[in-house]
Amino acid sequence: MSIRKQIVKIPELELLLTEKEKKLAKFFKCPFKDEKCFFTTDLVKRFLKHMKLHQNHKEFRCIYCDLIIKQSNHSKEEFISNYIAHINDNHFQRIFQCNLCIYRAIKWEYVLIHQMIYHPEQRSV
Numbered sequence: 001m002s003i004r005k006q007i008v009k010i011p012e013l014e015l016l017l018t019e020k021e022k023k024l025a026k027f028f029k030c031p032f033k034d035e036k037c038f039f040t041t042d043l044v045k046r047f048l049k050h051m052k053l054h055q056n057h058k059e060f061r062c063i064y065c066d067l068i069i070k071q072s073n074h075s076k077e078e079f080i081s082n083y084i085a086h087i088n089d090n091h092f093q094r095i096f097q098c099n100l101c102i103y104r105a106i107k108w109e110y111v112l113i114h115q116m117i118y119h120p121e122q123r124s125v
């Protein structure tokens with residue numbers, strides 16, 4: 001079967017998504033995955049509020065480009081909004097990252113299709 005034939009429309013696709021994959025579709029993701037924080041949202045306000053929970057950190061890593069944004073001599077508020085501004089300004093095209101390898105795509109559907117092909121065994125989580 002060709003890959004092209006497996007591409008389905010988004011509403012149908014959403015029904016096939018696992019909880020983990022639905023989270024992949026959100027724009028803002030908490031960078032503290034290593035600390036078992038898997039918060040994701042599409043809303044700037046909610047993300048801002050969430051990031052305040054991590055304000056003990058002096059630097060945040062961009063989830064899309066790995067750039068480190070440091071607090072330096074900014075206030076916590078400024079630091080967090082600088083971080084969010086960076087993501088908004090540089091990654092508004094929504095560069096989605098496969099959570100199993102380094103594959104990135106402009107649309108999350110592409111990541112999903114990529115996972116169906118390259119990581120079929122891990123998909124059934």
Ligand SMILES: [Zn+2]
Nearest residue numbers: 030032037039
């Ligand atoms: Zn978090």
Ligand SMILES: [Zn+2]
Nearest residue numbers: 062064065067
């Ligand atoms: Zn970035």
Ligand SMILES: [Zn+2]
Nearest residue numbers: 098100101103
């Ligand atoms: Zn992958």
